[in-house]
Amino acid sequence: MRRLLPAGDTRETRACYLISSSPYAxxxxxxxxxxxxxxxxxxxxxxxxxxxxxxxxxxTVSRVINDDPHVxxxxxxxxxxxxxxxxxxxxAAARGLARGRTQVIGLVxxxxxxxxxxxxxxxxxxxxxxxxxxxxxxxxxxxxxxPEYERRQIRQIVHGGSIDGVxxxxxxxDDVLLNxxxxxxRPYVVVGRRPNDWQTSYVxxxxxxxxxxxxxxxxxxxRRRIATIIGPQNMIAGLDRLTxxxxxxxxxxxxxxxxxxxEGGFNExxxxxxxxxxxxxxxxxxxAASDTMAIGALRAIREVGLRVPDDLALIGFDDTPLAARxxxxxxxxxxxxxxxxxxxxxxxxEVIDYPEVAPQCLILPTELVVRASCGAALx
Amino acid sequence: MRRLLPAGDTRETRACYLISSSPYAxxxxxxxxxxxxxxxxxxxxxxxxxxxxxxxxxxTVSRVINDDPHVxxxxxxxxxxxxxxxxxxxxAAARGLARGRTQVIGLVxxxxxxxxxxxxxxxxxxxxxxxxxxxxxxxxxxxxxxPEYERRQIRQIVHGGSIDGVxxxxxxxDDVLLNxxxxxxRPYVVVGRRPNDWQTSYVxxxxxxxxxxxxxxxxxxxRRRIATIIGPQNMIAGLDRLTxxxxxxxxxxxxxxxxxxxEGGFNExxxxxxxxxxxxxxxxxxxAASDTMAIGALRAIREVGLRVPDDLALIGFDDTPLAARxxxxxxxxxxxxxxxxxxxxxxxxEVIDYPEVAPQCLILPTELVVRASCGAALx
DNA sequence: CTGAAAGCGCTTACAG
DNA sequence: CTGAAAGCGCTTACAG
Numbered sequence: 001m002r003r004l005l006p007a008g009d010t011r012e013t014r015a016c017y018l019i020s021s022s023p024y025a026x027x028x029x030x031x032x033x034x035x036x037x038x039x040x041x042x043x044x045x046x047x048x049x050x051x052x053x054x055x056x057x058x059x060t061v062s063r064v065i066n067d068d069p070h071v072x073x074x075x076x077x078x079x080x081x082x083x084x085x086x087x088x089x090x091x092a093a094a095r096g097l098a099r100g101r102t103q104v105i106g107l108v109x110x111x112x113x114x115x116x117x118x119x120x121x122x123x124x125x126x127x128x129x130x131x132x133x134x135x136x137x138x139x140x141x142x143x144x145x146x147p148e149y150e151r152r153q154i155r156q157i158v159h160g161g162s163i164d165g166v167x168x169x170x171x172x173x174d175d176v177l178l179n180x181x182x183x184x185x186r187p188y189v190v191v192g193r194r195p196n197d198w199q200t201s202y203v204x205x206x207x208x209x210x211x212x213x214x215x216x217x218x219x220x221x222x223r224r225r226i227a228t229i230i231g232p233q234n235m236i237a238g239l240d241r242l243t244x245x246x247x248x249x250x251x252x253x254x255x256x257x258x259x260x261x262x263e264g265g266f267n268e269x270x271x272x273x274x275x276x277x278x279x280x281x282x283x284x285x286x287x288a289a290s291d292t293m294a295i296g297a298l299r300a301i302r303e304v305g306l307r308v309p310d311d312l313a314l315i316g317f318d319d320t321p322l323a324a325r326x327x328x329x330x331x332x333x334x335x336x337x338x339x340x341x342x343x344x345x346x347x348x349x350e351v352i353d354y355p356e357v358a359p360q361c362l363i364l365p366t367e368l369v370v371r372a373s374c375g376a377a378l379x
Numbered sequence: 380m381r382r383l384l385p386a387g388d389t390r391e392t393r394a395c396y397l398i399s400s401s402p403y404a405x406x407x408x409x410x411x412x413x414x415x416x417x418x419x420x421x422x423x424x425x426x427x428x429x430x431x432x433x434x435x436x437x438x439t440v441s442r443v444i445n446d447d448p449h450v451x452x453x454x455x456x457x458x459x460x461x462x463x464x465x466x467x468x469x470x471a472a473a474r475g476l477a478r479g480r481t482q483v484i485g486l487v488x489x490x491x492x493x494x495x496x497x498x499x500x501x502x503x504x505x506x507x508x509x510x511x512x513x514x515x516x517x518x519x520x521x522x523x524x525x526p527e528y529e530r531r532q533i534r535q536i537v538h539g540g541s542i543d544g545v546x547x548x549x550x551x552x553d554d555v556l557l558n559x560x561x562x563x564x565r566p567y568v569v570v571g572r573r574p575n576d577w578q579t580s581y582v583x584x585x586x587x588x589x590x591x592x593x594x595x596x597x598x599x600x601x602r603r604r605i606a607t608i609i610g611p612q613n614m615i616a617g618l619d620r621l622t623x624x625x626x627x628x629x630x631x632x633x634x635x636x637x638x639x640x641x642e643g644g645f646n647e648x649x650x651x652x653x654x655x656x657x658x659x660x661x662x663x664x665x666x667a668a669s670d671t672m673a674i675g676a677l678r679a680i681r682e683v684g685l686r687v688p689d690d691l692a693l694i695g696f697d698d699t700p701l702a703a704r705x706x707x708x709x710x711x712x713x714x715x716x717x718x719x720x721x722x723x724x725x726x727x728x729e730v731i732d733y734p735e736v737a738p739q740c741l742i743l744p745t746e747l748v749v750r751a752s753c754g755a756a757l758x
Numbered sequence: 759c760t761g762a763a764a765g766c767g768c769t770t771a772c773a774g
Numbered sequence: 775c776t777g778a779a780a781g782c783g784c785t786t787a788c789a790g
Contacts, residue, residue, distance in 0.1 A: 044540060044564075046767055057777045062769060072775055089534050092541030093481060094767030096472035097782045104520070104541075123502055130523040134532070139541065141483070142521040144509040153513070155468050161423060161783090162471035162483075162518065185423075322704060425783055436761045441785060451759055473783030476766045540767090 045088040054082040065090055096162075105133060105348060106157055106166035108143045108177060120321060121337050122169070125191070128341020129167060136349055138164075150176065158184050165352045167191065167344045187351040189344050193236050193363070201351055201359040203343045207237050210333040210366030211244025211287065212251075214315045217331070217368055218285040219252050221379050223313055227260035227283035229274040229293045238266070241289040241317060264293040271296025279304060285313035285374075291323045294330055294373075309375030319369055328372035336364045424467040433461040444469055475541075484512060484727055485536055485545035487522045487556060499700060500716050501548070504570070507720020508546060515728055517543075529555065537563050544731045546570065546723045566730040568723055572615050572742070580730055580738040582722045586616050589712040589745030590623025590666065591630075593694045596710070596747055597664040598631050600758050602692055606639035606662035608653040608672045617645070620668040620696060643672040650675025658683060664692035664753075670702045673709055673752075688754030698748055707751035715743045 051058045056075060063071050064079040071079075082088075096102040107129055109122060126142075133140045141163055143153055157166055158180045165187035168177060181188045182199060193204040218226050228245045231238030246256055259281050262274035271293030278286065279300065288294035294316030301312055308314050308328055316323055319334035347360050370376050426444075430437045435454060442450050443458040450458075461467075475481035486508055488501060505521075512519050520542055522532055536545055537559045544566035547556060560567045561578060572583040597605050607624045610617030625635055638660050641653035650672030657665065658679065667673035673695030680691055687693050687707055695702055698713035726739050749755050 044538070047769095048767080058768080059770080059777055059779095060775085063776085066769080070775060075775080087534065087538055089538035089540070091476070091767050092539050093472045093475035094782090095769075097470070097476050097784085098767075098769040100782070102472060107521075120499060120502070123499070126521070127523055130521065131525060134525055137531075139535070140521050142486075142505070142509065142519050144506055146510060146513055149513045155466065156518070159423070159466055159468035160471050161468070321701065325701060325704065327706065426785095427783080437784080438761055438763095438786085439759085442760090445785080449759060454759080470783050473766090474785075476768085477783075477785040479766070 044091075045086045046091065050079065050082055050086065050088050053086070054079045101164055102162060103137060104139045104141050104163045105345065106141045106143060106163040108145055108153075108157065108166060108168045108170070110145050110170055121318065121335065124337035125169065125341040128338035128343075129345055130341075131338075132342040132345035136345070138345075138349070145177070154180055157181075158186055165189075165348045167348055185355070187348060187355060189348045189351060189360075191340060191344055193240065193361070195236065199359055201347050201361055203340050203347060203362045203364065204236075205335045205340065206363045206365050207240035208244040208247065209363075210317065210335075210368075211241040211289065212248045213244075213366065213368050214287050214317065214331075214333050215245050215248035216251070217370070217374060217376075218287065218313055218315060219248060219254075221285075221313065221375055223285035223375075224254065225260070225282065225284045226254075227262070227278045227281065227286045229262055229264040229271055229278070229286060229288040229297060231264065231266040231289045231293070233263070235266075238289065245287055264288065264290075264296065266290050266293060268292045268296035268299075272300045275300035279306075283312065286315075288314065288316050291316040291318040291320045291330060291332060294332075295322060295326060298326055298330075298373075308373050309378060313375040314373040316373075324371065326373070331371045331374035331376070332369050334367040334369050336366065339364050423470075424465045425470065429458065429461055429465065429467050432465070433458045480543055481541060482516060483518045483520050483542045484724065485520045485522060485542040487524055487532075487536065487545060487547045487549070489524050489549055500697065500714065503716035504548065504720040507717035507722075508724055509720075510717075511721040511724035515724070517724075517728070524556070533559055536560075537565055544568075544727045546727055564734075566727060566734060568727045568730060568739075570719060570723055572619065572740070574615065578738055580726050580740055582719050582726060582741045582743065583615075584714045584719060585742045585744050586619035587623040587626065588742075589696065589714075589747075590620040590668065591627045592623075592745065592747050593666050593696065593710075593712050594624050594627035595630070596749070596753060596755075597666065597692055597694060598627060598633075600664075600692065600754055602664035602754075603633065604639070604661065604663045605633075606641070606657045606660065606665045608641055608643040608650055608657070608665060608667040608676060610643065610645040610668045610672070612642070614645070617668065624666055643667065643669075643675065645669050645672060647671045647675035647678075651679045654679035658685075662691065665694075667693065667695050670695040670697040670699045670709060670711060673711075674701060674705060677705055677709075677752075687752050688757060692754040693752040695752075703750065705752070710750045710753035710755070711748050713746040713748050715745065718743050 047058045047061050051061045054061065056079060060071060060075060061079055064076050065083070092102070107126065130140055143157065145153060154177050157163070157177065166181070167189055168175070168181070169191040170178065178190065178200070189201040189203065191203055194200055194202050215226060226249070228242065230242045233239055233242070249256055260278065260283055262277045264270035264274035266289070271288055274293065275286070275297035286297060288297050294314055297314060298308060301308055301314070306312050314330065316330045316332040319332045323330040323332045343362050343364065347362060350357070350360065426437045426440050430440045433440065435458060439450060439454060440458055443455050444462070471481070486505065509519055522536065524532060533556050536542070536556065545560070546568055547554070547560070548570040549557060557569060557579070568580040568582065570582055573579055573581050594605060605628070607621065609621045612618055612621070628635055639657065639662055641656045643649035643653035645668070650667055653672065654665070654676035665676055667676050673693055676693060677687060680687055680693070685691050693709065695709045695711040698711045702709040702711045722741055722743065726741060729739065
């Protein structure tokens with residue numbers, strides 16, 4: 001696979017591969033001579049050259065580059081002129097080596113293909129991370145954790161010295177990487193609450209608060225017999241969202257009825273099955289702990305001919321784009337995905353700068369997005 | 380924003396921030412003393428130490444690490460044992476500096492928020508890139524191109540020396556980064572065909588072939604009066620998909636009717652408006668050059684009370700998850716997003732290893748995904 | 759097969 | 775305010 005070059009290895013011919021069913025496709029092999037435009041080669045400048053060109057020492061150029069105040073204004077301007085003219089950017093590897101800091105943070109995301117595939121949550125989260133990194137002059141190295149490379153990836157992340165710290169977006173309670181990380185000196189923060197882990201910093205959405213808000217909303221709308229489709233209880237988010245459900249019911253002095261609780265595995269078919277299980281119990285409303293489960297539930301409800309929200313109100317959790325496009329559109333609790341990304345970076349940079357300080361954790365508020373499925377319009 | 384630490388800066392106290400509406404939330408400030416577990420510090424090994432521990436020179440260790448055959452089996456095993464024991468991984472920065480190669484490739488993605496937000500295309504594409512990189516022992520540095528940081532990002536990418544090459548997923552015909560890149564010596568490949576640019580390597584989906592297949596499919600199903608909602612014609616993909624539409628019609632000896640072509644800007648509201656414009660022309664079928672436009676079109680069609688596919692067949696392009704969940708589900712042309720990512724890496728690594736060779740380009744086939752909206756079931 | 763030494767491009771005390 | 779020099783942790787001819 002690595003060798004894509006055409007047989008002749010010719011330097012004059014454009015290599016065009018058309019792995020395509022289209023007999024009409026317009027790509028053609030063409031001879032041309034513009035492969036080497038012989039531009040002003042300006043072969044990757046370095047400190048030495050900048051120093052020479054501006055008539056000072058490398059030390060001084062370095063100081064200018066790094067905004068060291070101990071440089072006279074004249075020298076500074078001179079050097080800066082040359083730097084800009086030559087498009088000089090200090091070599092990241094050399095700088096990293098000398099400083100022991102790479103200005104790169106790692107971002108590790110589990111690639112349960114299903115997850116990343118359909119859910120833009122990670123896309124938005126990554127945007128948050130990226131933008132916060134930019135704001136702080138850092139770059140982000142992305143690792144999608146593939147099982148096959150796990151050991152190598154982990155060694156690289158923990159011992160490779162290519163990053164200053166790492167953000168781990170892992171749902172698992174017992175993660176190999178996290179274990180390694182906690183043994184190491186490397187700064188890290190995880191996305192997702194870690195209740196009994198007092199040495200790691202984390203950010204998370206307020207899952208229990210969000211779930212409570214969802215159920216409160218249903219209660220305010222007059223529903224009383226409220227069921228819930230819960231996520232796996234070995235995931236903290238799954239636990240927390242159930243907690244929120246319980247809290248809201250308690251507030252209203254309502255009993256917790258085990259028959260109104262069904263597990264849906266955080267996926268659509270799970271939600272579908274859970275709903276089928278709940279249907280005979282005649283709930284007036286259902287809080288699904290994820291949008292995907294809500295969508296499955298919707299299918300089950302429709303199959304028995306009940307109407308949402310008239311017969312049965314429904315609220316999801318996450319706010320995936322699908323949620324807005326179901327029939328009826330889903331009322332949901334929205335996760336602050338972008339904010340989570342941003343804050344993960346902020347905290348990580350703190351931890352990097354002040355490694356001695358206590359671990360930090362941050363719970364961000366969720367938001368109730370009212371659409372049609374909860375029946376707010378009916379009241 | 381950078382300072383998140385609590386006022387006291389105490390080292391014994393866990394800093395917990397609860398930016399949340401939840402009075403019930405369970406996080407509490409807790410005193411505890413496990414912050415510094417005093418683990419075996421094994422402070423980032425280096426060659427020197429490994430050499431000392433295995434009784435050989437640094438050179439030899441280096442050779443072992445790099446699979447140099449000129450090492451006796453005995454020495455090799457000895458060194459390897461120590462390496463594994465100490466969890467030694469060569470420092471990436473130092474290695475990068477010495478070799479002039481970082482084993483990191485850059486991935487630049489435009490962040491027209493809309494795009495990345497709802498469309499998992501990029502997620503899947505990134506997965507392809509990541510997995511191919513893993514397979515070749517490379518890492519990926521991710522840049523989401525934010526306008527505000529553009530200049531700095533570009534300087535960093537082109538002149539920063541932190542990456543060996545870069546994949547640019549840019550739709551724009553005139554991209555600042557691409558211009559800079561083509562002036563530089565830095566290897567790069569772009570995602571998206573570049574018709575008149577003979578010096579850059581690229582990968583792309585077979586947009587024209589895909590569009591042609593879509594329209595062919597409609598033709599085979601007996602539809603004749605086929606309209607199309609096209610994308611912006613300053614984007615190559617927009618152009619190519621129109622070309623495919625034209626090709627298919629030509630194959631069947633049908634005329635190209637300007638009145639059956641409307642521009643929808645590759646977004647939903649654009650698709651909606653374009654469809655409204657086409658409706659009076661009474662098409663029997665519509666090929667929308669993107670799923671989002673198809674979804675907009677669907678809305679317009681439903682508003683006038685026409686049925687899909689009975690009155691009007693519809694095909695989209697991309698295969699976003701939404702496409703499978705519209706009513707009726709959308710028949711679409713699927714892009715080989717993952718493959719595109721994989722191949723972008725393969726080609727980039729080629730270009731990095733053989734910079735003197737001619738630019739390479741690769742067009743990957745699309746796939747027709749038949750669902751309900753095209754009316755295949757009706758025939 | 760192995761080691762001593764130079765060099766990659768930067769930063770950072772240390773003198774002046 | 776400025777420069778000479780050591781050092782960051784690796785690789786790679788060059789000798790042996």
